[in-house]
Amino acid sequence: MVRITEKIIMSLLITMSVFLTQCNPKDNDSENRLTPDEDNGGIKLPGGFKALVVADDIGRGRHIDVNDNGDIYMALRRLENGKGIAALRDTTGDGRADIVRYFGEYPGTGMEIYNGYLYFGGDTMVLRYKLSPGQLVPDNEPEIVVSGFPDQNQHRDKPFAIDNAGNIYVNVGAPSNACMEQTRTMGSPGMYPCPQLERQAGIWKFSVDSINQTQVDDGYRYASGIRNSIALTWSDVTDNLYVVMHGRDQLSQFYPDLYTEEQNAELPAEEFLLVKEGSVFSWPYYYYDQIKGKMVLAPEYGGDGDKTEGPVEVEDPVMGFPGHLAPNDIMFYDGVQFPERYRNGAFICFHGSWNRAPLEQEGFFVAFVPFSGELPSGEWEIFADDFAGKEVVRSPSQAEHRPMGIAMGTDGSLYVCDSQKGKIWRIIYEDK
Amino acid sequence: MKISKIIIFSMLAVLIASCNNTGNSNKDKTEEEKKETAVAESLQQSASTDEPDFMEAGKKVYNRVCLVCHQEDGSGVPNMYPPVIESDYISGNTDSLIYIILEGMKGPVVVKGVEYNSIMPPQKGVLDDHEVADLLNYLRNSFGNSGEFVKPEDVAEMR
Numbered sequence: 283m284v285r286i287t288e289k290i291i292m293s294l295l296i297t298m299s300v301f302l303t304q305c306n307p308k309d310n311d312s313e314n315r316l317t318p319d320e321d322n323g324g325i326k327l328p329g330g331f332k333a334l335v336v337a338d339d340i341g342r343g344r345h346i347d348v349n350d351n352g353d354i355y356m357a358l359r360r361l362e363n364g365k366g367i368a369a370l371r372d373t374t375g376d377g378r379a380d381i382v383r384y385f386g387e388y389p390g391t392g393m394e395i396y397n398g399y400l401y402f403g404g405d406t407m408v409l410r411y412k413l414s415p416g417q418l419v420p421d422n423e424p425e426i427v428v429s430g431f432p433d434q435n436q437h438r439d440k441p442f443a444i445d446n447a448g449n450i451y452v453n454v455g456a457p458s459n460a461c462m463e464q465t466r467t468m469g470s471p472g473m474y475p476c477p478q479l480e481r482q483a484g485i486w487k488f489s490v491d492s493i494n495q496t497q498v499d500d501g502y503r504y505a506s507g508i509r510n511s512i513a514l515t516w517s518d519v520t521d522n523l524y525v526v527m528h529g530r531d532q533l534s535q536f537y538p539d540l541y542t543e544e545q546n547a548e549l550p551a552e553e554f555l556l557v558k559e560g561s562v563f564s565w566p567y568y569y570y571d572q573i574k575g576k577m578v579l580a581p582e583y584g585g586d587g588d589k590t591e592g593p594v595e596v597e598d599p600v601m602g603f604p605g606h607l608a609p610n611d612i613m614f615y616d617g618v619q620f621p622e623r624y625r626n627g628a629f630i631c632f633h634g635s636w637n638r639a640p641l642e643q644e645g646f647f648v649a650f651v652p653f654s655g656e657l658p659s660g661e662w663e664i665f666a667d668d669f670a671g672k673e674v675v676r677s678p679s680q681a682e683h684r685p686m687g688i689a690m691g692t693d694g695s696l697y698v699c700d701s702q703k704g705k706i707w708r709i710i711y712e713d714k
Numbered sequence: 715m716k717i718s719k720i721i722i723f724s725m726l727a728v729l730i731a732s733c734n735n736t737g738n739s740n741k742d743k744t745e746e747e748k749k750e751t752a753v754a755e756s757l758q759q760s761a762s763t764d765e766p767d768f769m770e771a772g773k774k775v776y777n778r779v780c781l782v783c784h785q786e787d788g789s790g791v792p793n794m795y796p797p798v799i800e801s802d803y804i805s806g807n808t809d810s811l812i813y814i815i816l817e818g819m820k821g822p823v824v825v826k827g828v829e830y831n832s833i834m835p836p837q838k839g840v841l842d843d844h845e846v847a848d849l850l851n852y853l854r855n856s857f858g859n860s861g862e863f864v865k866p867e868d869v870a871e872m873r
Binding site: 677 | 778786791828829
């Protein structure tokens with residue numbers, strides 16, 4: 283009897299799943315008009331912009347991408363229902379996901395759809411899933427694009443950027459804060475030369491279409507001296523790689539004689555980098571002081587907070603954001619929905635700080651940087667704010683939401699996802 | 715929270731003290747009892763003031779060494795550094811706890827059902843025995859934690 287009921291339930295489930303997979307995504311470009319939420323899903327936007335909540339509570343989001351048919355894919359920091367990627371579909375055209383599925387064996391950060399594949403950057407490798415037209419969840423096993431990265435506890439995420447010439451650029455973060463002999467330990471000097479630069483703290487280039495590559499055999503060190511780049515993207519307009527680097531932590535904790543807690547809260551800059559082949563940036567020997575507007579020698583290498591002379595030549599950033607705000611995704615806007623001034627400018631997700639303590643934490647917003655050609659054409663500004671849901675945030679856990687990933691839909695809408703609960707906003711511009 | 719702890723400890727102290735007064739202490743006090751007496755005395759001493767000495771001293775150590783990662787409210791950093799709120803590691807075995815402070819921690823650790831994979835640097839070269847004891851007594855009387863009183867000698871033994 284039990285067996286029979288089970289069979290009936292199973293066949294019902296199978297029938298239901300067949301129905302569900304036949305539900306087609308509705309692209310709302312067409313006649314369907316999106317209705318934004320009255321409170322814009324709790325976030326604050328510039329005049330003319332509105333937002334609606336696409337989904338909520340779907341798991342701690344990392345990076346996100348949107349397929350041409352409107353399907354959304356979001357990498358997860360932790361397994362949700364035992365899976366590491368959330369797939370979302372809107373079948374009614376109201377912009378809100380009514381189907382949420384989970385797949386993939388690993389949690390991770392990197393997420394980008396390219397040439398019919400979903401690329402996924404886990405903690406130890408880059409994978410790709412073949413996407414079949416109309417099918418939300420891939421039914422094939424993933425292929426390994428690159429593996430063989432060093433084991434590391436700190437900064438092990440492997441987000442990436444893909445250019446238009448068949449290359450994928452993978453972040454290999456530094457396994458430490460400041461290349462001290464003993465990691466994050468007061469009084470421990472910086473190692474020179476820093477051995478971590480050999481296989482880490484840089485961007486490695488691989489072929490986007492080859493599988494089973496390894497860092498040692500197939501990787502090319504495209505740029506170095508980058509502590510950790512969770513936010514990286516390829517600009518199709520200028521054909522360049524851009525990174526917003528996570529700067530080092532704990533200046534006043536390890537060097538209380540050189541830095542006040544107030545200085546530690548603002549320094550060093552989160553450096554916005556224009557990355558060319560062979561570029562060498564500041565980490566670990568220097569950091570960029572955005573207040574003084576200059577590269578400063580790191581205290582682990584004899585710096586005193588002002589000294590600039592150091593062991594190697596490094597490149598300046600194109601812009602320095604305030605310290606510790608944690609830039610975690612970047613995107614150049616090449617859509618047409620938003621007003622002219624946003625075209626080809628950069629949207630950057632700031633995840634919000636933890637290393638400003640004991641001062642209050644900051645960040646938790648999406649910034650915009652106007653661009654002209656390869657360089658910023660003006661100051662940065664806050665575009666979307668109030669993700670934290672409160673005025674004062676004393677520790678990152680107190681933030682209700684933390685913006686983590688950003689992507690653009692085919693209609694030029696901006697999608698932003700959150701890492702605290704897994705909320706996704708769709709930001710639109712209404713020309714009236 | 716702290717106040718209710720202090721009340722509980724004071725009641726405990728009164729209990730222990732009354733036991734002793736009724737001549738019920740023929741046998742030697744066990745280590746446990748000694749520690750309880752120590753914490754009770756320490757708490758009683760300062761009952762007239764705001765907080766026992768170790769609370770202020772321990773909080774200073776926490777703010778200097780621990781707060782940057784574990785945060786002012788003990789909530790840690792999501793996905794990076796675990797919370798110290800209602801922590802089994804803090805309320806559990808004392809020797810293990812002292813060892814973690816002295817030697818640091820590395821690699822995957824599950825705290826309240828969530829895995830963290832970071833590095834906590836060793837503090838043996840940073841904190842002396844008194845500072846470690848103050849810190850642990852502060853932690854065991856804060857953030858919803860509890861546990862036996864830690865003496866500087868307990869830390870010295872673990873070095």
